[in-house]
Amino acid sequence: MAYDEQYTEPEHIEVLVQSVEGAPQEYAQLRYAHAGDAGVDLHCHGSFDIKPFERVLVPTGVAIALPAGYVGLVHPRSGLAAKQGITVLNAPGTIDAGYRGEIKVPLINLDPEHTVHFDDGDRIAQLVIQRYVEARFVPATQLPGSDRAAQGFGSTGVQA
């Protein structure tokens, strides 16, 4: 198969976005920065500082309604991580389809020296929307065999 033939359009869905009380209306206008981006940037509502090794639960000013069968995953922004040591503490954060509250992002500053300042509206994280599968968990007394079996935690390439 030619490389180009592998290309498929991503699935398109509608997700309702509301700016929360006290946040500007335009906060509800989430947009992918580039064609082909998987993540849409989330902004902070309000300005704040994060000192070294401090964590802050950052309000984004938005609430969303995902259709059933979809989940929002809050990922760090690589630029903030690489340049300033800022990451999402619970990455990836899980936004359940049924959650209607404000999306909040627990950021942590892992830079040992520098306090990082954020202005109102700065991009703090990115939201990736994916389909999920709901499992029916079935208690079992024995699991089927597999190539890996119970090997894990760095076992690959190590002589038994």
Ligand SMILES: O=c1ccn([C@H]2C[C@H](O)[C@@H](COP(=O)(O)OP(=O)(O)OP(=O)(O)O)O2)c(=O)[nH]1
């Ligand atoms: O980074 C995050 C993660 C979660 N949430 C919201 C949406 C999510 O649907 C809800 C619950 O998240 P999670 O299940 O991760 O947290 P929990 O500590 O298990 O809380 P709960 O007992 O409410 O499920 O909190 C956020 O706003 N930001």
Ligand SMILES: [Mg+2]
């Ligand atoms: Mg939970």
